[in-house]
Amino acid sequence: MAPVSIKRILISESVDACCKKILQENDIEVTERQNMTKDELIDEIKNYDGLVVRSATKVTAEVINAGCNLKIIGRAGTGVDNVDVDAATKNGIIVMNTPSGNTISAAELTCALIMSLSRHVPQADMSMKAGKWDRKKFMGGELYGKVLGIVGLGRIGKEVATRMQSFGMRTIGYDPITPVEVSASWGVEQMSLEQLWPQCDYITVHTPLMPSTTGLLNDESFAKCKKGVKVVNCARGGIIDEAALLRALESGQCGGAGLDVYVEEPPKERALVNHPNVVSCPHLGASTKEAQARCGQDIALQIVDMVKGTALVGAVNAQVLASTFSPECQQWIRLGEAMGAVLRACTSSKQPYSQVQVSTTGDGLKKSTGFLGSAVVVGLLSGGSGSGPNLVNALTLAKETGLEVTMKHEGGAGEGAACVVVEVSVNGTRSRAQGSVLAQVPVLEELEGSAFRQPVPLSGHLLFFKAAASAQLLPSVTGALASAGVEMESFSAPAARGGDQWYCVGISSLMGDLGSLKAVVKEAAQITI
Numbered sequence: 001m002a003p004v005s006i007k008r009i010l011i012s013e014s015v016d017a018c019c020k021k022i023l024q025e026n027d028i029e030v031t032e033r034q035n036m037t038k039d040e041l042i043d044e045i046k047n048y049d050g051l052v053v054r055s056a057t058k059v060t061a062e063v064i065n066a067g068c069n070l071k072i073i074g075r076a077g078t079g080v081d082n083v084d085v086d087a088a089t090k091n092g093i094i095v096m097n098t099p100s101g102n103t104i105s106a107a108e109l110t111c112a113l114i115m116s117l118s119r120h121v122p123q124a125d126m127s128m129k130a131g132k133w134d135r136k137k138f139m140g141g142e143l144y145g146k147v148l149g150i151v152g153l154g155r156i157g158k159e160v161a162t163r164m165q166s167f168g169m170r171t172i173g174y175d176p177i178t179p180v181e182v183s184a185s186w187g188v189e190q191m192s193l194e195q196l197w198p199q200c201d202y203i204t205v206h207t208p209l210m211p212s213t214t215g216l217l218n219d220e221s222f223a224k225c226k227k228g229v230k231v232v233n234c235a236r237g238g239i240i241d242e243a244a245l246l247r248a249l250e251s252g253q254c255g256g257a258g259l260d261v262y263v264e265e266p267p268k269e270r271a272l273v274n275h276p277n278v279v280s281c282p283h284l285g286a287s288t289k290e291a292q293a294r295c296g297q298d299i300a301l302q303i304v305d306m307v308k309g310t311a312l313v314g315a316v317n318a319q320v321l322a323s324t325f326s327p328e329c330q331q332w333i334r335l336g337e338a339m340g341a342v343l344r345a346c347t348s349s350k351q352p353y354s355q356v357q358v359s360t361t362g363d364g365l366k367k368s369t370g371f372l373g374s375a376v377v378v379g380l381l382s383g384g385s386g387s388g389p390n391l392v393n394a395l396t397l398a399k400e401t402g403l404e405v406t407m408k409h410e411g412g413a414g415e416g417a418a419c420v421v422v423e424v425s426v427n428g429t430r431s432r433a434q435g436s437v438l439a440q441v442p443v444l445e446e447l448e449g450s451a452f453r454q455p456v457p458l459s460g461h462l463l464f465f466k467a468a469a470s471a472q473l474l475p476s477v478t479g480a481l482a483s484a485g486v487e488m489e490s491f492s493a494p495a496a497r498g499g500d501q502w503y504c505v506g507i508s509s510l511m512g513d514l515g516s517l518k519a520v521v522k523e524a525a526q527i528t529i
């Protein structure tokens, strides 16, 4: 990946001091401003290339659209649900998180809530502070021998399981992605939710909040649970339906709840928090010195690596970029972008495009179709209105403009013969270009069926024109260039001589107007790469 230039970053929440220090040591100017209002953030964000947040800053589409210089949104933590990732992607902004930095802390708080529910520690403490000595009221139950249902067997679900097993709990769980053998290797027996609900004494959820997990525990699922089941949500508000939980607590179907997260934070509606069988925390899962130090350090180092172009870690919306870090990839990306730009220039009168197919040949390009497709689209769509295309948003923009992008690797030709063929459909006609990287230089080998005698290096100001070979062609073109005050720096002729063929000329600067040239050739287009 080409290094991303980041000069100024806004940290809008309480992030460990090491984050600022690392960024500053790497010549990035950092401003820390907490508790900004929505309007203040919208007003300020244009002054920054990067934004670092935790869970409280709502990075909405409005904020993102106002961030005309934003290139990175860094989440010092796991959940990115407070960031409009689709809007960021559309604007070509990388969203990055630090998914493992706070795993242990969130797991430990979950365990603390399970234990609080079993022995009423917070309620007993409150009663002591009120001057009482009430030993009967807080009769608890052992965790030993009880069943813990874990919904979501990812990083935190796993850590909760292994910790609670040491209390003698039987751990069962459900996750649509984690393989059953994997969770079995850390002691969790997987089953369907239908089988899980009636077996559990305790249920804890550890999924992201998304349509399929919203209201996972609702009136219907509570009804399938054992009477008195205790539930914990240390993941995201809304996975356990709050109204259903309150109803279940009131009916006794739910015997207690440990909550760290809420649909609205802080919650204005306090019925759950005030319920005597609820133990609640103000979103403290990641609030430990250790987790904050890890997340602050991780996000800063990940941003610095991205700025230097050495690695892309933690990007949630730009997976295609992760494979673009070697110097060889850089040249292939430049080739893809340049081929897209050449085809855009040579078909400019015929747009819009309906389809682009990028085919690669050669062992070296086996894994490159993903980023090459994006690179070609960047070249094809550059110069249009709206946000500039880049490797983050290329495919999203293509989809929006109705451009179907297909990529295929044909393999077989061996290391030395790697090449890229791009075919675009424009209003029912197809345009084709073939290129490669030779001695670290992106070159065009063929345009619209015309192979060049020598590969054309794709850099600088290039003029393409279509004409039939003739003794007058070169003098006429030179004359047209001279009359525009432009020097010819190189001349690439087609290998075939019959009929109209494409030529490419390296020029000292772009011609102000192609009129004089178009008088002597069939078609002409110019670009700067």
Ligand SMILES: NC(=O)C1=CN([C@@H]2O[C@H](COP(=O)(O)OP(=O)(O)OC[C@H]3O[C@@H](n4cnc5c(N)ncnc54)[C@H](O)[C@@H]3O)[C@@H](O)[C@H]2O)C=CC1
Pocket (backbone or CB within 6 Å): 078, 079, 080, 099, 102, 103, 106, 151, 152, 153, 154, 155, 156, 157, 174, 175, 176, 177, 178, 206, 207, 208, 209, 212, 213, 234, 235, 236, 260, 261, 283, 284, 285, 286, 287
């Ligand atoms: N309270 C806090 O301060 C913290 C909360 N979190 C939250 O905890 C949650 C879990 O985090 P991690 O374990 O790091 O995430 P993860 O991505 O490692 O695990 C999530 C798991 O949920 C599973 N899943 C997805 N859809 C599911 C469904 N419909 N049913 C069951 N499982 C499903 C996934 O397959 C995945 O294995 C996230 O929502 C995260 O934002 C994370 C850190 C701190």
Ligand SMILES: O=C(O)C(=O)COP(=O)(O)O
Pocket (backbone or CB within 6 Å): 054, 055, 056, 076, 077, 078, 079, 080, 102, 283, 284, 285, 286, 287
């Ligand atoms: O990392 C997460 O998903 C969390 O919920 C932690 O949020 P926080 O960084 O404490 O605002």
